[in-house]
Amino acid sequence: MKKLYKGIHEFQESYFKKEKDFFKRLSKDQTPETLFITCSDSRVDPNLVTQSRPGDIFIVRNVGNIVPPYDAMKGDNSVAAALEFAVLGLNVRDIIICGHSMCGALQALYKDEKELENMPHLNDWLQLAVPVRKMVERYNTNITSKSRQRITEEKNVLYQLHNVQTYPCVNQAVKDGKLHLHGWYYDIGTGDVYTYKPSSDSFERIV
Numbered sequence: 783m784k785k786l787y788k789g790i791h792e793f794q795e796s797y798f799k800k801e802k803d804f805f806k807r808l809s810k811d812q813t814p815e816t817l818f819i820t821c822s823d824s825r826v827d828p829n830l831v832t833q834s835r836p837g838d839i840f841i842v843r844n845v846g847n848i849v850p851p852y853d854a855m856k857g858d859n860s861v862a863a864a865l866e867f868a869v870l871g872l873n874v875r876d877i878i879i880c881g882h883s884m885c886g887a888l889q890a891l892y893k894d895e896k897e898l899e900n901m902p903h904l905n906d907w908l909q910l911a912v913p914v915r916k917m918v919e920r921y922n923t924n925i926t927s928k929s930r931q932r933i934t935e936e937k938n939v940l941y942q943l944h945n946v947q948t949y950p951c952v953n954q955a956v957k958d959g960k961l962h963l964h965g966w967y968y969d970i971g972t973g974d975v976y977t978y979k980p981s982s983d984s985f986e987r988i989v
């Protein structure tokens with residue numbers, strides 16, 4: 783915790799003091815243009831990677847950057863709540879679903895369920911991504927575990943892009959041309975970010 787307290791002090795004494803006017807403006811309202819859905823992984827930092835500032839992106843983070851299908855969870859779906867607010871309340875123009883390399887959540891899909899016995903909530907949550915594992919296993923036999931991991935991470939982004947369109951508010955805004963959907967993949971070790979291109983059905987590096 784010491785490191786974090788020190789960080790707060792540094793933030794207030796240097797960054798905040800220099801940007802006082804910016805924060806004063808920011809305190810009145812938020813008008814982000816993008817909803818960014820990514821993993822809770824501590825190594826993934828949407829603001830750092832996109833060099834964006836507070837107020838620029840509305841962020842949803844969860845284990846495995848998962849978007850439960852509209853009908854999958856009634857009531858306790860925090861992703862649905864955030865989606866509705868971002869699309870209907872904030873009128874974001876873009877939704878980015880960003881996966882990443884060495885995602886522990888997706889690695890866990892291939893582990894024995896017994897290993898998650900003492901983490902029942904995590905186990906339940908990951909069931910939402912099991913169709914991704916099944917898809918990967920069906921179409922990719924005889925591959926190394928490393929390439930299986932990468933394929934799973936990319937396919938998971940596409941699967942969640944599909945799921946996000948099961949929400950009527952998203953579907954309608956996309957149809958109206960007011961909202962655009964993007965699938966991204968962030969490679970932690972190289973800093974590269976890839977975007978899914980439907981024309982080539984592959985992730986291409988953003989340059």
Ligand SMILES: [Zn+2]
Binds near residue numbers: 845846884888
């Ligand atoms: Zn992850």
